[in-house]
Amino acid sequence: MTTDRLRKQPSGAVSVRDFGANGDGISDDWNALQQALDSGTEAVWIPEGSYKVGSTLRVPSNRKLYAHENARVFLADGAGADQSCFVIANADPVAGDANILIQGGIWDGNNAGNPRGEDHPFAYTGGLMDFSNVKGLTLRALTLQDPEAYYIRIGETRGFVVEHLSFRATRVRPNQDGVHLGGFCEDGIIRHLDARGDRVTGDDLVALNADDNNTRAQNLGLKCGPIRRITIEDISAESCHSFVRFLSVWSPIEEISLSKVRGGCRYCAVNMDAYRGCLKPLASDPARLYPHGVGHIENVTCRDLRVYKGD
Numbered sequence: 001m002t003t004d005r006l007r008k009q010p011s012g013a014v015s016v017r018d019f020g021a022n023g024d025g026i027s028d029d030w031n032a033l034q035q036a037l038d039s040g041t042e043a044v045w046i047p048e049g050s051y052k053v054g055s056t057l058r059v060p061s062n063r064k065l066y067a068h069e070n071a072r073v074f075l076a077d078g079a080g081a082d083q084s085c086f087v088i089a090n091a092d093p094v095a096g097d098a099n100i101l102i103q104g105g106i107w108d109g110n111n112a113g114n115p116r117g118e119d120h121p122f123a124y125t126g127g128l129m130d131f132s133n134v135k136g137l138t139l140r141a142l143t144l145q146d147p148e149a150y151y152i153r154i155g156e157t158r159g160f161v162v163e164h165l166s167f168r169a170t171r172v173r174p175n176q177d178g179v180h181l182g183g184f185c186e187d188g189i190i191r192h193l194d195a196r197g198d199r200v201t202g203d204d205l206v207a208l209n210a211d212d213n214n215t216r217a218q219n220l221g222l223k224c225g226p227i228r229r230i231t232i233e234d235i236s237a238e239s240c241h242s243f244v245r246f247l248s249v250w251s252p253i254e255e256i257s258l259s260k261v262r263g264g265c266r267y268c269a270v271n272m273d274a275y276r277g278c279l280k281p282l283a284s285d286p287a288r289l290y291p292h293g294v295g296h297i298e299n300v301t302c303r304d305l306r307v308y309k310g311d
Contacts, residue, residue, distance in 0.1 A: 004141060005069030005104050005141050005143075006066055006067065006068055006069055006103065006104040006141070007068060007069060008068075009045045009047070009066075010043055010045060010064075010066050012042070012043055013041070013043035013044060013045040013064075013066055014036055014039060014041045014043070014044055014045065015036075015044075015045045015046075015047060016029070016032055016033050016036045016044065016045065016046050016047070016051075017047060018036070019032040019033075019035045019036045019039070020032040020035075021033060021036075021046075021049075021051060022049075023047065023048075023049025023050060023051050023071075024049070024050065025049075025050030025051075025052055025072075025074075026052070027052065028052055028053065028054040028076060029051040029052060029053060030052075030053040030054050030055050030057065033046070033051065033053065033057055033073075034055075034057060034058065037057065037058065037059055037060065037063060037065065038060065042062060042063065042064060043063075043064040043065075043066065044063065044064070044065050044066065045066050045067075045068075046065070046066070046067040046068060046071040046073065046104075046105060047068050047071060048068040048069075048070045048071055049068075049070075049071055049072070050071075050072045050074070051071065051072065051073045051074070052074060052075075052076050053073060053074070053075060053076060053079070053087065054076040054079050055079060055085070056084060056085055056086045056087070056088065056089050057073075057087065057088040057089070058088075058089060058090070058091040059088060059089070059090055059091055059097075059100050059102070060090075060091040060092070060097065061091070061092075061097040061098045061099055061100065062098065062099045062100075063099075063100055063101070064101040064103070065100075065101065065102045065103070066103050066104055067102075067103070067104040067105025067106075068104060068105065069104055069105070069106075069141075069143075070106070071104070071105045071106065072105070072106040072107075072108055073087060073088070073105060073106070073107055073108065074087070074107075074108035074109075074110045075087050075108070075109055075110045075113070075114055075128075076110070076113070077110065077113030077114070078113065078114065079113075079114060080109075080113075080114030080115075080116075080124040080126065080148065081124060082122045082123070082124055083122055083123060083124065083125050083217075083220040083221055085114075085124055085125075086125070086127050086128060086129060086130045087107055087108070087109060087128050087129060088102070088107065088128075088129050088130075089129065089130040089131065089132075090130075090131050090132065090133070090134050090137075092133075093130075093132035093133045093221070094133070095133075096133040096134065096135065097133065097134050097135075098134065098135045098136050099135075099136040100131070100134060100136065100137050100138070101137075101138040101139075101140070102138070102139050102140070102142065103138070103139075103140040103141050103142075104140075104141050104142070105142060105143070106142075106143040106144075106145065107128060107129065107142055107143070107144050107145070108128075108145050108146055109126070109127075109128040109145070109146050109147035109148055109151075110146060111126070111146045111147060111148040111171055111173055112146070112171055114126070114148055115148065116148045116149060116217050116218070117217070118217075119215065119216050119217045119280075120217075121215075121220070122220075123217035123220060124148070124217065125149060125150075125153070125217055125218050125219070125220050125221070126147060126148030126149030126150070126173070126175070126217065126218055127147060127148075127149055127150045127151075127152075127153045127218065128144060128146075128147035128150070128151050128152065129144070129151070129152045129153065130152075130153045130221070131152075131153070131154045131155075131157055131160075132153075132154075132155045132156055132157070132221060132222075133155075133156045133157065134154075134156075134157045134158075134160070135157070135158050135159055136158075136159050136160070137154070137157055137159070137160040137161070137162075138160070138161045138162075138163075139152065139160075139161070139162045139163070139165070140161070140162075140163050140164055141163075141164045141165075142164075142165050142166070143165075143166045143168065144165060144166065144167055144168070144178075145167070145168040145169060145170070146168075146169055146170055146171055147173070147176060148173055149173070149174075149175040149176065149177075149217070149218035150175065150176070150177045150178075150180040150218060151167060151176065151177065151178050151179070151180075151201065152165075152178070152179050152180065153180050153182065153222065154179070154180070154181050154182065154185055154188075155181070155182035155183060155184065155185065155221070155222045155223060156182070156183070156184040156185070156223065156225075157184075157185050157188070158185070158186045158187050158188075159186075159187050159188070160185075160187075160188040160189070161188070161189045162179055162188070162189070162190045162191075163189065163190070163191045163192050164191075164192045165178070165179075165192070165193050165194070166194050166195075166196070167193070167194070167195040167196070167200055167201050167205075167237075168196065168197060168200065169197060169199070169200045169201070169202065172198075172199045172200065172202040173202055174202065174203070175202070175203050175218045176200075176201050176202030176203050177201060177203045177204045177205075177206075177207045178193060178195060178201040178204065178205040178206060178207075178240075179193070179205070179206050179207070180204075180207045180209065181206075181207065181208050181209060181227055181230070182209055182210075182212065182214075182219070182222035182223060182224075182225075183209075183210055183211070183222065183223045183224045183225025183226065183227065183251060184223060184225040184226065184227075185208075185227050185228075185230070186226070186227070186228045186229055186230075187228075187229045187230075188229070188230045188231070189230075189231045189233075190206055190230065190231070190232045190233075190235075191231070191232070191233045191234050191235070192233075192234045192235075193205060193206070193234070193235040193236070194235075194236050194237075195236070195237035195238065195240050195263075196237075196238055197238065197239070198238070198239050199239050199240075199241075199266070200237065200238070200239065200240065201237065201240045201241065202241060203241045203242075204240070204241055204242045204243070204244065204245040204271070205235055205237055205240045205241075205242070205243050205244065206232055206235065206243065206244045206245070207244075207245045207247065208227050208230065208244070208245065208246050208247065208253055208256065209222075209227075209245070209247040210224065210225060210226060210227045210247060210248045210249075210251035210252065210253050210296075211224045211247055211248055211249040211250060211251050211274075211275070211282065212224065212247060212275075212282070213275070213278070213280050213281070213282050216280060224250075224251050225251050226251050226252045226253070226254070227251075227252075227253045227254075227256075228252070228253075228254045228255055229254070229255045229256075230255075230256050230257075231256075231257045232244060232256070232257065232258045232259070233257070233258070233259045233260050234259075234260045235260070235261055235262070236261070236262040236263045237263045237264065237265065238263055238264055238310075239263075239264050239265070239266060239310045239311070240263075240264070240265050240266070241265065241266050241267050242265055242266075242267045242268040242269070242270070242271045243261050243265050243268070243269050243270065243305075243307065244258055244261075244269070244270050244271070245268075245270075245271045245272075246270070246271065246272045246297055246300070247274065247275065248272075248274065248294070248295045248296050248297050249274050249275055249282060249290070249294045249295065250290075250294070250296065251296065252296040252297070252298065253296070253297045253298075253300075254297075254298045254299055255298075255299045255300075256299070256300045256301070257300075257301050258270070258300070258301065258302045258303070258305075259301075259302070259303050259304050260304045261304070261305040261306070261307055262306055262307065263307060263308075264307065264308050264309070264310040265307060265308075265309065265310055266309070266310040266311065269305055269307045270302060270305075272295065272297060274294045274295050275294075
């Protein structure tokens with residue numbers, strides 16, 4: 001397969017239409033799409049159309065999900081009810097999954113119909129895609145739009161490639177990180193990202209958050225822990241908040257390569273301010289808990305940054 005957006009059904013893939021999906025944007029197609037993913041067939045195809053899902057699509061191990069470039073999958077109004085709700089996620093974050101590929105399509109969090117609400121232990125995170133405890137993950141040639149918080153959340157995942165993504169927003173919201181890594185992410189490649197439009201992405205285009213306040217709604221289910229051996233290259237935006245954030249208080253962020261950054265940002269090209277400036281502190285009294293300072297960041301290379309400060 002190429003990195004291009006897809007226009008025809010890959011050989012050997014089953015179509016979600018064969019399982020009863022309508023693709024009319026009115027019917028709830030979750031059951032049909034989930035049946036296709038659970039059918040045991042390695043490859044699943046989503047043809048052109050608009051697919052409303054009233055619950056999270058769960059992708060099992062050893063599955064390839066392909067979508068037409070004009071296939072839109074969006075979260076139904078009110079479906080974002082609690083922390084388990086996303087447009088799509090891996091099937092078993094507890095035991096873990098392996099070898100998942102998602103390529104093509106328009107993935108829409110419909111944030112106007114799914115507000116986040118207040119922080120509490122079972123709150124809706126607002127995330128569009130969530131992958132936790134995966135070995136071997138590829139996300140390719142996706143158009144992502146209108147999450148209530150993070151476009152993509154990845155935690156406890158090794159051996160991943162995230163590439164050729166387009167970020168869009170008709171409604172900019174707080175905490176709209178593009179690709180957000182939590183703790184225990186290692187051996188990853190993030191490249192060829194494009195954020196178009198005013199204040200897109202609403203927050204960091206790429207966030208490496210080894211530490212964070214994981215009681216906040218958008219972080220529920222993530223863990224604090226090391227982030228190691230990540231390559232970030234060829235990322236661009238017109239008006240993102242920051243291009244790349246390194247958030248370390250006590251967990252290490254190590255062996256990171258950042259190159260070919262282009263465009264405008266409203267705050268920082270590279271932000272290494274630990275947790276300063278966040279709305280809710282990571283600890284009640286960080287000065288007392290960490291009198292000798294915070295942060296454990298080593299072996300980071302940044303090169304070929306051509307950026308300007310936005311409004």
